Amino acid sequence: MNPLMLLIRLLKPLLYPLSLLYGAIMWLRNKLYDAGLISSIQFSVPVISVGNLSTGGTGKTPHIEYLIRLLQYEYKVATMSRGYKRNTTGFFLAGPQTDARSIGDEPMQFHRKFPEVVVSVCEDRMTGIPRLLGERPDVDVVLLDDAFQHRSVKPGLNILIIDFAKPFYKDFILPFGSLRESRKAYRRADMIVVSKCPPELDRSAQQEMIRRIRPRPHQQVFFSAIVYDTPVDFFTGEPMSLTAADHVVMVSGIAKPEPMLAHLRLSAAEVHLLRYPDHHYFTTNNLEEIRQTYSNWDVAGKLIMTTEKDATRLAMHRDILEQWQARIAVLPIKVQLLQDAPVFDLRVKDYIIKEKEDMLYS
Known part of the structure; x- marks a missing residue:
């Protein structure tokens, strides 16, 4: 375990009193709503x-x-x-x-x-x-x-x-855990x-x-x-094929990219992940990082793949992305x-x- 993770684990118990306080505030708020006050x-x-x-x-x-x-x-x-x-x-x-x-x-x-x-x-x-x-x-x-x-x-x-x-039922109230309010x-x-x-x-x-x-x-x-649905072209929305010979630069600004990463690794030859914070709006430096990662990867059959949510933010830079003349795909998801x-x-x-x-x- 690296020193940062060890420090976080050691300090986490100190957050428990704050969780009790936050939980009490949320409990009172909910009681006021339940009582009609x-x-x-x-x-x-x-x-x-x-x-x-x-x-x-x-x-x-x-x-x-x-x-x-x-x-x-x-x-x-x-x-x-x-x-x-x-x-x-x-x-x-x-x-x-x-x-x-x-x-x-x-x-x-x-x-x-x-x-x-x-x-x-x-x-x-x-x-x-x-x-x-x-x-x-x-x-x-x-x-x-x-x-x-x-x-x-x-x-x-x-x-x-x-x-x-x-x-x-396995979680705790913020900030000790990730619950916004009581389990009940x-x-x-x-x-x-x-x-x-x-x-x-x-x-x-x-x-x-x-x-x-x-x-x-x-x-x-x-x-x-x-x-996971069929990938679509970022620019045209047309279906795109992903083969076992493809090399993917995965661009992700979502909270939990691991499931998509695992899915792509089963479908492609190799996946390189560029990870950004959840809901991240891409900067000029970010775009340059993505472009260089794609351009410098000396392999055949390469493409950039991103999520639907990230695609809405990347679309704000459509003019720049078009200049790259790169294959850029979006991977839709559904629930079943x-x-x-x-x-x-x-x-x-x-x-x-x-x-x-x-x-x-x-």
Whole structure:
């Protein structure tokens, strides 16, 4: 173990008192909401929240996209995110000239992939949703991204995403662990999805996790895996082939690039990873590092591969990238429910139908 990692391990117990303090603050906040002393607003449109208990990448974005694919042909779907690391504030509606700086990389990913979906951002969903519905009254359902702790809005359907590799029952509250609030907060969820599961996860292993989660009677637990789709050309969006003879410069600015790295190493001859912080906006120096790494690699059949989220930020430098005359690909991902996909889909659609019926007769 290197000296830095050893120092972190030795100092970590000192963070435990801070976790107790932070946990007490979150406990009091939740109690005030539960008692109605702080009010939550429910809107006259179906609102589905997708969130998590922990920091870092649990896979919320591909689950939002799963819901978009499920609903977009029957309903006018809108998404609302905070818009992390954007250079705008308040409510902002994506349009033809929008880029990642205006709305954040994940909302920009929705905007690029699903042009018929209404993509919006606002730090305060309580004020953002009325703005959204005022400007787009045709919206039938709102998907709230990363809103499990945003309790000023009471969603009609609360979907909690937990990471298979680090479930909340093995974690601790910040800063000692990565939980944003107490483990018991999972009880607010209507549906729980264990994400990033091994595709071969069998029923007995699933049942053991369900036993550890201890779902309430009203909660259903589902399991999903990440599926890598066919790479597409960064510039044209056309499918690209990746062969066992290819050498890949992987450019990653996401929280957990290891699964994609492992996938590429199974598919390509060699992979060289250039890793940047999560949600990183690429600088001139970064671009030069990427260009030189690609240009100086003296191999045949080489290409640059990046994630969909990174592609939204790299697109802001499209003119520079075109000058490289390099093969640049984007690797899309999807989620696949391991079992019970029809049950999940039906639960979501039944909620929307019931909400709309209640609105009709209220």
